[in-house]
Amino acid sequence: MSDDTTAGGNGAQPPNRPPMVISAQYVRDLSFESPHAPSIFTEMRQPPEISVNVDVQAAALNEEQGAYEVRLKVNAEGKVGDKTAFITELDYGAVVMINAPAEQVSPLLLIEAPRHLFPFARNVLADVTRDGGFPPVVLQPLDFVDLFRRRVQAMQQARQDQQQSAGDPPQGTA
Template sequence: MSEQTDAGGAGQEPPPLIINAQYVRDLSFEVPHAPGIFTEMRTSPEISVNVDVQASPVDEQRKVFEVRLKLNAEGKVGDKSAFIAELEYGAAVTINAPDEQVSPLLLIEAPRHMFPFARNILSDLTRDGGFPPVVLQPIDFIALFRQRVQAMQRARQQQQAQGGDGGAA
């Protein structure tokens, strides 16, 4: 068995996804109704969270991309915003895979690796802002990817229905 491991390791291909760096691109925390909101709170704020993932090429020749995981959380007490937290967490990644695998690697696998770090930043941010920490449950990035693909297909179908072939000659 060790012979196979040794022989297989020498010519082994690089992993399909390499995370070169992770970083905070943008971070914002607002408490629009401070300090009064702290005296009005009787329970934890009601939390809503929006998640978005985007990717763009940095160096297409070397297959280096930037992936951005955006988390927006708002806490409400009644009809008032208790806090608004916005985090854009980035990663520079290298893809070593065929072209048809690039999108799933960028929009599913990369954010799956980034998410625990972004979740901790958001949790610490809300806690340090004077509120109970926002602890996000794991996100199904496969479902988000499928929703994105379906939305693009619907938009393409609508465009074709409205404009025919889009003016191509």
């Protein structure tokens, strides 16, 4: 009797392998700019107003091996009045190994992996803004499930729009 616990019992994958493993984490790109330094420091009476944009991307490195790259891209801009105090852009990546059914791959890559990467990316962002002479930008936890749902809804809407425009007769003037 076999104790093979892999899906389908074919023995192709090692048993007890976790569904997701983060093999490596790294800063792909990091940029910090303070275009109005040093005068901005004499003009600041309170911490800068901060705007933040976060994007999650995933791409296959080697699908046969279940290897993917997941990237958190964080852009933060601080303003003092109408002047830009600082701009920082962080591209934080990871090599993620996936051992899961196909329908679970996207949620693992776009929800779970970013959830694990986020604290590290947040730390890099806080350090670089603090080292740039400003109060550290400490991002609040993000709802990666909501980001994933919005991405899926946007893709579905785009697909529907494309189908409707392909099915419509050409419009012209008569």
